[in-house]
Amino acid sequence: MPQETNYSNPVFTSPCKNIRGLKSLVSNNEASLYTEEIFNDFELAHRKAEEAAARRYQAAEWLRRMDYGATETLPKEPSEEEFRLALRNGLILCNVLNKVNPGAVLKVVENPIIAVQATEGAAQSAIQYFENMRNFLVAVKDMQLLTFEASDMEKGGSSNKVVDCILCLKGYYEWKQAGGIGVWRYGGTVKITSFPTRSSSLVGSESADDSFDESESSQYEQLLEFLHLSNEISIEESKTANALAFLFDRFGLRLLQAYLRESNGIEEFPLNAMVIDTLLSKVVKDFSAMLVSQGSQLGLFLKKVLKGEVGSLSKSDFMEAISQYLGRKASLVPGDFSKDCICGGKREILQHAISPSPDHADQIDRLQKQLQELKLRYQETKGEVRQIQLNWEEELGRLEHYIKNLEVASSSYQKVLEENRVLYNQVQDLKGTIRVYCRVRPFLPGQSNGQSTIDYIGENGNIMVANPFKQGKDARKMFLFNKVFGPKVSQEQIYIDTQPLIRSVLDGFNVCIFAYGQTGSGKTYTMSGPDLTTEETWGVNYRALRDLFQLSKTKVDFIRYEVGVQMIEIYNEQVRDLLVSDGSNRRYPFSNFTFHEHL
Numbered sequence: 001m002p003q004e005t006n007y008s009n010p011v012f013t014s015p016c017k018n019i020r021g022l023k024s025l026v027s028n029n030e031a032s033l034y035t036e037e038i039f040n041d042f043e044l045a046h047r048k049a050e051e052a053a054a055r056r057y058q059a060a061e062w063l064r065r066m067d068y069g070a071t072e073t074l075p076k077e078p079s080e081e082e083f084r085l086a087l088r089n090g091l092i093l094c095n096v097l098n099k100v101n102p103g104a105v106l107k108v109v110e111n112p113i114i115a116v117q118a119t120e121g122a123a124q125s126a127i128q129y130f131e132n133m134r135n136f137l138v139a140v141k142d143m144q145l146l147t148f149e150a151s152d153m154e155k156g157g158s159s160n161k162v163v164d165c166i167l168c169l170k171g172y173y174e175w176k177q178a179g180g181i182g183v184w185r186y187g188g189t190v191k192i193t194s195f196p197t198r199s200s201s202l203v204g205s206e207s208a209d210d211s212f213d214e215s216e217s218s219q220y221e222q223l224l225e226f227l228h229l230s231n232e233i234s235i236e237e238s239k240t241a242n243a244l245a246f247l248f249d250r251f252g253l254r255l256l257q258a259y260l261r262e263s264n265g266i267e268e269f270p271l272n273a274m275v276i277d278t279l280l281s282k283v284v285k286d287f288s289a290m291l292v293s294q295g296s297q298l299g300l301f302l303k304k305v306l307k308g309e310v311g312s313l314s315k316s317d318f319m320e321a322i323s324q325y326l327g328r329k330a331s332l333v334p335g336d337f338s339k340d341c342i343c344g345g346k347r348e349i350l351q352h353a354i355s356p357s358p359d360h361a362d363q364i365d366r367l368q369k370q371l372q373e374l375k376l377r378y379q380e381t382k383g384e385v386r387q388i389q390l391n392w393e394e395e396l397g398r399l400e401h402y403i404k405n406l407e408v409a410s411s412s413y414q415k416v417l418e419e420n421r422v423l424y425n426q427v428q429d430l431k432g433t434i435r436v437y438c439r440v441r442p443f444l445p446g447q448s449n450g451q452s453t454i455d456y457i458g459e460n461g462n463i464m465v466a467n468p469f470k471q472g473k474d475a476r477k478m479f480l481f482n483k484v485f486g487p488k489v490s491q492e493q494i495y496i497d498t499q500p501l502i503r504s505v506l507d508g509f510n511v512c513i514f515a516y517g518q519t520g521s522g523k524t525y526t527m528s529g530p531d532l533t534t535e536e537t538w539g540v541n542y543r544a545l546r547d548l549f550q551l552s553k554t555k556v557d558f559i560r561y562e563v564g565v566q567m568i569e570i571y572n573e574q575v576r577d578l579l580v581s582d583g584s585n586r587r588y589p590f591s592n593f594t595f596h597e598h599l
């Protein structure tokens with residue numbers, strides 16, 4: 001290549017196909033960074049073009065296989081233009097689509113005349129052209145596959161989109177052929193079938209490329225080889241994942257089928273979410289166990305191979321052994337397993353004709369054993385499911401019975417509660433609507449030497465008071481109360497007689513408790529108590545309020561109580577509000593202090 005070539009825009013001025021030539025040219029000429037960048041872009045564009053061509057060939061090959069008519073109009077390795085021209089009348093696409101999905105395009109125009117350059121009769125041919133193409137695109141869209149625009153078929157349109165659509169259709173078709181089980185997907189690794197290895201064009205230029213660096217070349221080739229290999233591995237991985245998914249689905253569904261078939265005879269045997277969940281979790285467990293056992297078998301096999309019968313093996317021997325093993329395995333796998341869907345990928349069905357060997361027989365034995373184990377596990381699973389079912393039914397029966405009892409109990413409970421309430425208030429009424437109690441205050445500290453005038457306190461409310469200043473029958477007087485409390489009676493004992501009235505308050509009865517007596521006789525002590533910080537010494541007021549709130553809390557679900565409190569003093573026939581805080585002791589209206597549940 002001449003030194004004075006203008007490199008300002010080598011990509012556009014010379015669409016060179018020879019990468020090495022261009023690379024060498026650039027390096028010989030002390031290329032600037034800019035030139036290097038252009039080179040990289042060119043290389044990328046070249047790679048992409050090759051990939052696109054490979055995919056196009058793949059699409060064309062499939063169309064030719066699917067539609068006999070396509071072999072005449074569509075070349076095996078078409079250029080972009082040839083590809084577009086062959087497909088633009090939509091006939092091949094419609095025919096293929098109808099094979100993939102019968103009846104997808106109801107009306108196919110058989111002889112559409114596409115006037116590529118013509119102007120005459122253009123209207124008629126345009127209608128036919130649009131009819132096939134439109135029908136195809138609508139049907140593909142309905143199937144929710146990748147699609148393209150009609151304009152992509154025109155010059156300047158994106159044939160990549162058309163290729164994508166065809167490969168997607170191919171993937172869908174292969175998936176369908178494989179039984180339509182498992183997840184179908186488009187977009188798996190696309191294999192680059194034609195890779196820039198030592199092609200004839202490259203070889204041809206080598207002689208002219210004297211300055212080409214051999215080590216760089218081998219690195220470059222190694223890189224390509226590596227990419228090629230990684231691509232192969234991706235495809236294998238994708239295939240394996242699909243095969244595994246397919247195997248799992250098949251395993252699970254077969255088990256389910258068998259289960260349903262077996263349970264056909266049993267009357268009212270339910271098919272519900274629980275049964276499916278239980279069965280699937282069992283399938284997952286069994287499948288995992290199978291994989292683990294398969295893994296350990298493979299591990300044993302590889303270790304055995306590695307040791308070898310005659311000492312250690314070389315790497316290549318080891319690889320050879322792996323290939324042989326895979327070949328044997330592939331022959332054991334049923335045909336439809338290898339039909340896993342990798343849309344756009346290359347399907348390689350390994351079909352080595354292998355004569356039966358002892359290893360073969362071992363494999364078959366092992367598979368049969370696994371089959372037996374599976375059958376056994378299936379029976380176990382079936383039994384477990386049935387048992388769970390019975391347990392549940394029993395549990396449900398018990399629950400139903402329990403709920404019915406509860407219903408009955410709750411309806412009679414309300415009735416009893418109401419009766420109880422009425423009776424309770426009747427008892428309170430019978431005890432007397434006005435009850436008078438007498439409490440005898442003990443001597444205060446310092447009064448201990450004093451002589452008590454209380455002579456006798458009876459059980460039934462009698463109290464005898466002695467008057468030392470009088471003689472005869474006037475010396476003693478007997479008084480009768482509902483009850484008399486002696487000087488040693490505690491605050492709690494005093495309250496016990498008052499407590500039932502609090503419940504009546506909550507049932508809507510009016511209750512009034514008040515203390516009466518001369519100064520220092522113990523009214524405040526009885527009603528409030530001497531020390532508010534100790535519950536034990538609380539008087540009637542505090543105890544009554546505590547009970548009021550506790551009782552109202554127990555009924556909070558159906559009644560909401562609001563409690564109001566007033567504190568008044570009647571002294572010298574004057575009524576004073578004790579809750580006013582400004583010290584005015586105003587008479588009316590009184591402050592009404594409302595307590596809420598936080599009290």
Ligand SMILES: Nc1ncnc2c1ncn2[C@@H]1O[C@H](COP(=O)(O)OP(=O)(O)OP(=O)(O)O)[C@@H](O)[C@H]1O
Nearest residue numbers: 441442444517518519520521522523524525526530
């Ligand atoms: N049951 C009792 N046990 C021990 N001490 C009591 C008892 N009753 C009253 N006291 C004491 O007697 C004194 C006077 O009682 P309290 O203040 O309750 O009388 P009061 O009737 O409220 O008087 P006033 O009418 O002047 O307010 C207080 O020191 C009180 O602690």
